[in-house]
Amino acid sequence: MRIAAIDLGTNTFHLLIAEVGGANINVLFKTNVPVKLGEGRINENVIIPAAFERGISCLKDFNSKIIDFGVDTVVATATSAVRSAQNGQEFVAAAKAEANISIAVISGDEEAELIYKGVKLSGAVSARSLIMDIGGGSVEFILCDEDELIWKKSYNIGAARLMQQFFKTDPISDNDKNAILFHIQNELADLFEIAAQFQPTTLIGSAGAFETFAELIERKHLRTIDLANLKTYQFNFDDYIAISLQLLNATHQQRAEMPGMIPLRIDMVMMATLITNYVLGRLKINNLVLSTYDLKMGIIANALNNA
Known part of the structure; x- marks a missing residue:
């Protein structure tokens, strides 16, 4: 079929x-x-x-x-x-x-469920994990382990929403960063409560901006990566932090010139970086994994289960 x-x-x-x-x-x-x-x-x-x-x-x-x-x-x-x-x-x-x-x-809940099914299909979930899918309109968080989905929620803090509301300077100013982080902190209060209870040890980034992070890191090291044929990618945490700081300190033009950057994400990736860094820091997680499987593969997984 x-x-x-x-x-x-x-x-x-x-x-x-x-x-x-x-x-x-x-x-x-x-x-x-x-x-x-x-x-x-x-x-x-x-x-x-x-x-x-x-x-x-x-x-x-x-x-x-x-x-x-x-x-x-x-x-x-x-x-x-x-x-x-x-x-x-x-x-x-x-x-x-x-x-x-x-x-x-x-709905946001249905979206999160499909993302979970797609990510699980990739094999990325191997411990107590928090899946994060950063879209333009919303961000989905799914707390899970190898056996079950524990908790999920969709938040209207997507990259396009944050950009249109807060992103006014180039390079991004401390005031803009702080306004975004304050907004994220308020919006995600219940996420941090549930995470404190279950203490995930891995953050799994679902496709999107996380593919760009991987591409930027590999190109920076003069390596190539074929994301089309990868299900997962294990980040070196120090490499991720280094590229995230480079992104946050760069101008629009400097980001555009970074090998591995795609036009759509030149500015959007800033919002994704701020959210990711905040969540990693707040939850004290230093294990970051990319799943190239996301909502689309969740749709396929559903079809497999219903076949």
């Missing part, structure tokens, strides 16, 4: 097409497009017209690829940007009418 998993993120739309049989998953095609659905007015809960059109155009292209691959089942999920937008249902209706793609707008 061929399954297409579509993840309509706030910044990026993802398409993954896989052949699924038994317990086997063979990825046939994978792409992502920087649609920037949350551009401009995400904190006002509006998809602006230009972003709306980019999103529908991207879904039309995805549908052509789905037809080309003879896909049997399409599962498309929309997360924070569509979930919170006043015109989110208009976008869902346009996607069906113009691109023939039916979108399920999922």
